[in-house]
Amino acid sequence: MNGWSHPVAAFWAGEDLSFVEQMVILSYLDQGCDFTLYLGHAVKGVPEGTTTRDADEVMARPAFVSADPTRKQLAVWSDLFRIRLLQDHAVIWADLDAYCLRPYDFPDGYAFGENGEGGVLSGVLALPPASAALRDMADFLAGDDLRPPWSKRPASAVRGPADLPWGDTGPRLLTHALQSSGEISRASPPPVFYPLFRQTLAKLWRPGLPDTAISGPDTLSVHIFGVTKRVMATYWQGLPPPNSWLARAAARHGIRPDSAPATGEPLPHKPPAT
Numbered sequence: 001m002n003g004w005s006h007p008v009a010a011f012w013a014g015e016d017l018s019f020v021e022q023m024v025i026l027s028y029l030d031q032g033c034d035f036t037l038y039l040g041h042a043v044k045g046v047p048e049g050t051t052t053r054d055a056d057e058v059m060a061r062p063a064f065v066s067a068d069p070t071r072k073q074l075a076v077w078s079d080l081f082r083i084r085l086l087q088d089h090a091v092i093w094a095d096l097d098a099y100c101l102r103p104y105d106f107p108d109g110y111a112f113g114e115n116g117e118g119g120v121l122s123g124v125l126a127l128p129p130a131s132a133a134l135r136d137m138a139d140f141l142a143g144d145d146l147r148p149p150w151s152k153r154p155a156s157a158v159r160g161p162a163d164l165p166w167g168d169t170g171p172r173l174l175t176h177a178l179q180s181s182g183e184i185s186r187a188s189p190p191p192v193f194y195p196l197f198r199q200t201l202a203k204l205w206r207p208g209l210p211d212t213a214i215s216g217p218d219t220l221s222v223h224i225f226g227v228t229k230r231v232m233a234t235y236w237q238g239l240p241p242p243n244s245w246l247a248r249a250a251a252r253h254g255i256r257p258d259s260a261p262a263t264g265e266p267l268p269h270k271p272p273a274t
Contacts, residue, residue, distance in 0.1 A: 002103060004034065006090060008091060009037075010038065011081045011082065012040065013055065015263065016045045019255050019256070019257040019261065019262065021096040022253075023249050023253050024099050030253060034051075035051065038053050061077070071265070082125065083137050083138050086126070092104050092106070093122070093126065094124050097223060098223050098224075099222045109126055109131075110126060110183070112187055113193030113194050114189055115197055116190040121223070123193065123194070124193045133180070134177075136177045141173075192221075193221045195219050201228060204246050206245075207243045208244075229262040239261055
């Protein structure tokens with residue numbers, strides 16, 4: 001597969017795709033990746049040539065997902081889907097804000113990256129089906145006791161995964177499981193999958209900043225993060241500032257952002273970070 005060790009798979013159950021998701025998908029397809037997008041429902045804006053499949057083939061829509069899902073419901077659904085997918089298929093998972101720069105070649109079946117703050121993130125993730133961490137995550141989320149063993153917060157009523165705090169079904173659970181199993185040693189350093197994080201994300205929308213300020217020679221993926229869409233929706237009508245990394249990435253794939261602007265919950269009113 002032209003340098004790819006595994007097929008790549010993603011999941012989407014939100015609104016129609018914005019230019020961000022479109023350019024991320026094309027960042028894989030344009031490099032000859034065997035890429036599949038699992039959909040929770042039909043959406044517009046899927047790039048031509050994308051293989052799509054019904055998410056129900058992997059797992060049914062969870063009962064906690066309402067007719068008009070909240071951001072948290074969608075996030076937890078995605079976390080549960082990712083675990084089931086990796087249990088059943090030898091693929092590399094990619095969030096639809098994980099922009100690919102170069103093929104992912106991880107023949108041992110392990111692909112995940114450190115966040116630079118002592119944990120790992122799940123934006124790009126592969127674990128062998130026999131992974132102890134993968135098994136432990138699935139067992140925890142299917143169990144009766146959903147009190148996170150890594151948390152120091154007082155125990156509260158938790159009826160199911162959707163009642164856990166944001167992130168407990170995703171990066172925090174993943175970090176704990178990998179640390180417990182010892183598989184955390186397989187983590188790639190931050191520059192590989194997360195060259196930008198939190199305070200440095202503004203580089204994505206800063207006009208004129210060169211690509212070398214965003215990614216380095218070891219970078220395989222630039223994670224855009226959902227807050228970036230919210231920044232664009234709040235300050236620039238969902239469009240990337242001209243000559244920003246985001247604008248250049250869209251142009252690289254022939255995408256016009258104004259045909260599918262980014263959307264998202266507005267941020268508290270303050271000047272965007274630059």
